[in-house]
Amino acid sequence: MEDAVLEYIRSEYLDEDDEDDVELDINTPLISSGIVDSFSMVSLKRFLEKQHSISLPDEEASAEAFDTVASIVVLVKRHQGNA
Amino acid sequence: MAYSSAIREVHGSRLSVMHEQGLLKEERYIHSPQSANIEVEYPSGSELKSVMNLCANNYLGLSSHPDVIQAAHRALDDRGYGLSSVRFICGTQDIHRELEGALSQFLGTEDTILFPSCMDANAGVFEAFLEPEDVIISDRLVHASIVDGIRLCKAVTDTYKHANMKHLEQKLEEHQDKRVRLIVTDGVFSMDGDLAPLDEICALAEKYDAMVLVDDSHSSGFMGKTGRGTHEHFGVVDKIDVITTTLGKALGGAAGGCVSGRSEVVELCRQRARPYLFSNTMAPPLVAGALKVLEILSGSTERRDKLEENTRFWRQGLTEAGLVIKKGDSPIVPVMLYNAKLSQDVARDLFEDGIYVVGFFFPVVPNGQARIRTQLSADHDIPLLQKALDAFKRVGDKYGILGLDKKRIIEKYGL
Numbered sequence: 001m002e003d004a005v006l007e008y009i010r011s012e013y014l015d016e017d018d019e020d021d022v023e024l025d026i027n028t029p030l031i032s033s034g035i036v037d038s039f040s041m042v043s044l045k046r047f048l049e050k051q052h053s054i055s056l057p058d059e060e061a062s063a064e065a066f067d068t069v070a071s072i073v074v075l076v077k078r079h080q081g082n083a
Numbered sequence: 084m085a086y087s088s089a090i091r092e093v094h095g096s097r098l099s100v101m102h103e104q105g106l107l108k109e110e111r112y113i114h115s116p117q118s119a120n121i122e123v124e125y126p127s128g129s130e131l132k133s134v135m136n137l138c139a140n141n142y143l144g145l146s147s148h149p150d151v152i153q154a155a156h157r158a159l160d161d162r163g164y165g166l167s168s169v170r171f172i173c174g175t176q177d178i179h180r181e182l183e184g185a186l187s188q189f190l191g192t193e194d195t196i197l198f199p200s201c202m203d204a205n206a207g208v209f210e211a212f213l214e215p216e217d218v219i220i221s222d223r224l225v226h227a228s229i230v231d232g233i234r235l236c237k238a239v240t241d242t243y244k245h246a247n248m249k250h251l252e253q254k255l256e257e258h259q260d261k262r263v264r265l266i267v268t269d270g271v272f273s274m275d276g277d278l279a280p281l282d283e284i285c286a287l288a289e290k291y292d293a294m295v296l297v298d299d300s301h302s303s304g305f306m307g308k309t310g311r312g313t314h315e316h317f318g319v320v321d322k323i324d325v326i327t328t329t330l331g332k333a334l335g336g337a338a339g340g341c342v343s344g345r346s347e348v349v350e351l352c353r354q355r356a357r358p359y360l361f362s363n364t365m366a367p368p369l370v371a372g373a374l375k376v377l378e379i380l381s382g383s384t385e386r387r388d389k390l391e392e393n394t395r396f397w398r399q400g401l402t403e404a405g406l407v408i409k410k411g412d413s414p415i416v417p418v419m420l421y422n423a424k425l426s427q428d429v430a431r432d433l434f435e436d437g438i439y440v441v442g443f444f445f446p447v448v449p450n451g452q453a454r455i456r457t458q459l460s461a462d463h464d465i466p467l468l469q470k471a472l473d474a475f476k477r478v479g480d481k482y483g484i485l486g487l488d489k490k491r492i493i494e495k496y497g498l
Contacts (some may be wrong), residue, residue: 015244034450039230040223040242 117146119462144462146336158371174364201329201340207356209236221267255291264293270313271301276415281317304333305387405486414459422496426453451498
């Protein structure tokens with residue numbers, strides 16, 4: 001799952017000229033570093049919901065929960081478990 | 084007295100953190116009217132220093148134009164200081180409607196509604212005409228006021244990579260099931276000075292049945308052959324559905340903004356936009372000043388032509404000096420330094436040398452993209468700009484950055 005999320009973030013949020021400058025792994029801060037701003041986070045939420053057939057409540061899709069791929073995966077897994 | 088010492092400490096420590104991170108914004112006191120040359124008290128309490136201003140939004144040099152000042156004076160005498168009312172109670176004078184008409188004519192739109200600022204226009208416009216079955220697809224670098232306005236609206240939101248038409252097309256395809264698709268962009272982006280490709284955006288809007296909203300705050304008055312804005316520059320005047328813009332930059336520099344465009348959208352704003360309904364009407368002197376500005380600009384392109392000439396000279400001069408600038412056609416010319424501290428050091432040294440500029444760094448611009456944003460004005464002239472260029476060369480030389488590209492500046496100073 002990590003790889004698919006990383007791949008989505010690369011294609012959705014990084015520009016071609018950014019790709020050399022930004023090192024991205026599962027612990028890279030996304031929101032607090034400005035790679036993903038809280039406003040464009042909605043497309044990431046939609047991607048996760050569609051990809052994993054889950055529904056993430058707005059109050060759980062917080063900047064903290066979305067700040068690293070690792071924390072995103074924890075959130076998604078918890079919701080998969082609930083499904 | 085519920086402001087306890089504990090609460091004071093909470094607020095104080097937040098300010099201390101900002102101070103430690105170098106994020107506190109410090110105001111410089113100007114003791115003269117806005118102009119190419121100003122008298123500045125900085126740091127606070129020091130002797131006044133005469134400096135050249137390269138960081139105002141006074142693109143056309145109209146902020147202190149004698150005819151504008153005179154028009155404002157006359158309105159002060161004829162229509163008063165203020166109206167103590169919102170527009171729909173007893174705050175609409177004949178001159179408010181006159182200005183709305185003049186703006187529609189200038190921008191080439193069906194109708195216009197005034198707001199106290201463009202910040203308010205952007206805060207109110209989305210909620211006024213969009214609903215949950217609609218989608219807003221905005222450029223990722225739009226102004227903060229648009230981000231706030233979109234947040235206040237119940238429409239679905241999405242974003243596309245800055246000026247990336249392929250990404251925008253993908254998003255338009257994705258949202259074909261929505262009732263209204265609204266593409267939102269700045270005309271000229273305030274931090275980078277680049278232009279949104281409005282011709283391509285309008286072509287996509289046509290293909291995917293979308294509306295287009297442009298914030299032309301950094302373009303109205305000078306972009307395009309007769310200064311009507313970015314839509315004129317790209318030859319799409321009749322294809323933009325909504326323009327938001329300000330009277331606080333090129334168009335006089337005092338205050339006020341507007342939403343201009345399709346008449347139904349404007350009417351919905353008049354009925355529903357909360358910053359319009361719940362804040363005071365524009366003061367008569369500001370309205371009359373803005374009317375005079377539009378009269379000046381409709382009569383002659385002299386000022387925008389001079390601004391264009393100054394911009395060309397400045398962009399070419401900085402490039403030849405070996406500084407890295409963001410490419411573009413607008414009078415916003417960012418000198419890229421990448422490192423936050425370097426941007427502050429260079430700005431401080433330039434001030435010592437008589438040039439007033441400001442260094443911007445994260446979070447105002449993306450991390451590792453620190454810069455000095457220079458802004459040209461029709462009030463500048465070539466000898467003055469040459470003097471500024473010499474100062475940039477001296478300071479650039481001191482920091483050893485002349486002739487270095489992005490990679491080498493980052494190697495030398497880090498991010």
